[in-house]
Amino acid sequence: MKVLVAVKRVIDYNVKVRVRADNSNVDLANVKMSINPFCEIAVEESVRLKESGAATEVVVVSIGPKAVQEQIRSALAAGADRGIWVETDDTELSGLAVARLLAQVVRDEQPGLVLLGKQAIDTDNNQTGQMLAALLDWPQATFASKLEVKGAEVEVTREIDGGLQTLALTLPAVVTADLRLNTPRYIKLPDIMKAKRKPLATTSPAALAVGPGTGVKLLGVTPPTERRGGIKVESVAALVDCLKNQAQVL
C-alpha cells in the first residue's frame, strides 16, 4: 500500500509570533520556519507503517513556494521515499485550495491511505483533512491517537472529549494525526545525506488543472492586547479593594 503524507511549512513553534506593524499579517521576516509538528507526527506514522510492512511506499507532498522543499527534505530524511512539490507563489492558501490540490495529487498517485496533521499550528484551521476526504468522497478519521492497518481496513483510535473512540475505515481513507499518535524520531546524519538524493518531483496548480480562488481573503491580523504588569498588595483587605475598585471583577 502506498501512503501519501501532506506536510506544511509553518513558523517554528519555538518562535514568538509577531504581527506586522500595519496589521496586514504575521511577520515572517527573519523567522525560523519548520515542518508543522502534527505533520511531522503524520510522517513518523507513515514511516512506521512502512517499517512494519503495512505500507510499501511513503510519498510526501507539500504546497507552496520553493522554500517548502526544506520541509519535504526533512520528511525524506525521516524516512519517506519520495517527494512531490506543488509550486505556488502563495504562502496563504486557504484550506480549501490546499484540499483541492491534494485531491488531484491523490487521484494521480492513488495511495491507499492519506495522512495529514490534524491542524497546522499557524492558522489552526483544522479543515484540510476533512475537506480532502469530502472532495474524494473517502472515509475519514480525525484526531488519530492510534492507527492500525488490518487488511482492507484501517482501525483508528480518536481522542474525543472525555474518552476515546475507535473507528474502522475502509481503505482508501483519510486520517489526521493528533499529538499522541507517536513521538517523531531523531533524524540521523546519514539519512539527511540520503534524503538529498531521494526523488523530488515538481508540479503546479496549472499542471494539476486546479484553478485558484476559494472566495476567502485575509483582511487583517491583530495581536492580543498586551497583559499589564501585576502588582503586589499588602493585605487581604487591599486585595479585595483592588479586585472591587481597580479590576472591577467583584
Next chain:
Amino acid sequence: MSERESMQFDVVIVGAGPAGLACACRLAQLAQEQGREPSVCVVEKGSEVGAHILSGAIIESRALDELFPDWQQRGAPLSTRVTREEMHLLRSAGSAWKVPHALLPRAMHNHDGYIVSVGNLCRWLATQAEALGVEIFPGFAAAQVLFGEQGEVKGIATGDMGIAADGSHKDSFTPGMDLLARYTVFAEGCRGQLGKTLYARFGLDAQADTQHYGIGLKELWDVPPPRHVEGLVVHGTGWPLAGDTGGGFFLYHLENHQIAVGLVVDLNYRNPWISPYDDFQRMKHHPLLAQYLQGGKRVAYGARALTKGGFNALPTMHFPGGFLVGCNAGTLNSAKLKGVHTGMKSGMLAAEEIAAALGQGDQGGQDLSGFAERFRASWVYDELQSSRTFAPALHKLGPLLGGALFALDQTVFRGRLPIALHDKTPDCARLRPARECEPIAYPKPDGVLSFDKLSSVFLSNTSHEEDQPCHLHLADPSLPLGRNLAEYAEPAQRYCPAGVYEIVGEGSAQRFQINAANCVHCKTCDIKDPAQNITWVAPEGGGGPNYPNM
C-alpha cells in the same frame, strides 16, 4: 561504544559561524579547482544556521571580497552602508559628550563598513557552501574530540540524543555519530567547548598572553520610521559602567526600520555586584539612546561572549589533525571590536593549508604547521599586530598628536580605549570580595525601554528538551553556596544574562538552582566563575536560542 556509526570526510568543521562557513566554502572552491569532489561536513549545534549567531554588527567586506568577489550578484545580505557615525562619552544618566570625529583613532572609523545581521550572513554563506557541495548539519553538536593512535585529532563525535535527565535512555534514544576526518577545523566561536580541551591537551596557549573576554548583550527594535536613520552608527562608553569597568555600547540603524542596540562589558570587571544585564537595561534610558527607541517595540534579545585578548593572546592555531579558527582562537580585532572579517580569513587560510596538503595526497592527521607561515603572511596578521602596537605607535607620532591621543584616552575615555595591554590576570580571578565592594542598586525596569530578565529570555526563542541531563557541569557542587556565595555573593546570579543561576530558599533549605533550559549559550559562566567550577557543554542538538537576524 560499539553501537556508534561513523562517517568519513576529508574535512569536518565544527560550527557554522562566519569562520567555519568561510573555511567550508574555500575548501569546496579549492577542491573544485583541483578536480576533486569536495568532502566537507559542517556540524552546527543551533536548530538552523544562524540560530546561535549574535553579533553587532558592522563588518568589513575584505574577506568576503576574496571569497566571493561577486558576492553582490550572489545576493549577499550586505545592503546597508554606514552613512554617518558618532562616538559619545556618556557622563551621567542624562548627559553626554560627543567626541569630535577628528579625534577618533583610525581603527574606530567605520565608513567602509556594512551594517549587517551576521546570522543572515551565515545563512547566506551556508547556501553558498551547500551549492558548492558542502554537507551542513544544523541541530548536531560536536560533543567530543576523537583522537587517533598517535594522539592526533581524527574527528569528532556528535552528542547522543534522547537521554533523560537521570541519564537513562528514552525510547527515542539515538546514539551520536563519529565523524572522522583527515583534518578537523574547530570554529566554535568564543570559548569553544572542544577548543578549550584542545588548548589544554596541546598546550596551544603556552606562548600566548591570557585570553580576555567581554559579554555582549543585544536587542533588536522595530522603531517608528521618523526615528530611523538607515546607516547611522552610534558608539559610546562611560555611564552606566562604573569605575574601572571597561566596555561600550553600540546602536546601529539597520534596514527595515530596525535598530540593533547592545552593550559590551569587559569580563575583567572587579565588583561582583555588577550585573551586565541590568547595566544594559538602564543604559537604554539615557536620552541619547532613548530618543531612538521611544515608541518602538523590542523584538529580539540575546547575549554572547567575545574574545578581547587580540594579538597577544593568539594561540598556536594548528595541531596534529586539526586547526582552531575564528573566535575559537580569538582572532577578533579588539581595537575595532570586529571579528567577522578576521575570523573568515583565518578559516579561509586553514582551508588553503588543508587543500594544499590533500592535493598532494596527504592522508591526514599531520600537524600542518605551514599554516603559521600562511597566517603570518596574511593581512589578518598585519591587522591584528598593528592593533597591538596601536598605542605605542601613536606615541611615536610625537608629543603633539600622541599626547592628544593619550589625553583623549586618559581623560575622556579614562583608559577605556581598547588598547592592547599585557594583562596577565584571567578574568575569573579579578573579582574582589563582595564585602569590599559597593552593592549596586539597579532601577526596576519600566516595561517600556527596559525589561526583566525572563521576558527578555522569552524573546530569545530559547528552547531545550526539558528531560535531558543538565548541560552546565559543576566540578564541585558545593562551591556555589560554600564559597562563591560567602565570598562573592554568587556572581553567577548577575553575570548570567538569562537568569539560569539562582540561589533559592533560606537557611538550611538554601540551594543553588540551575535553570538550564533558559541558557542562551553565551559561555559567560564558563569564563567568569571565580571558582572555575562551571563547565559549559553542548546540550542535545538543536537546543538553545533561535535568534532571528541577530
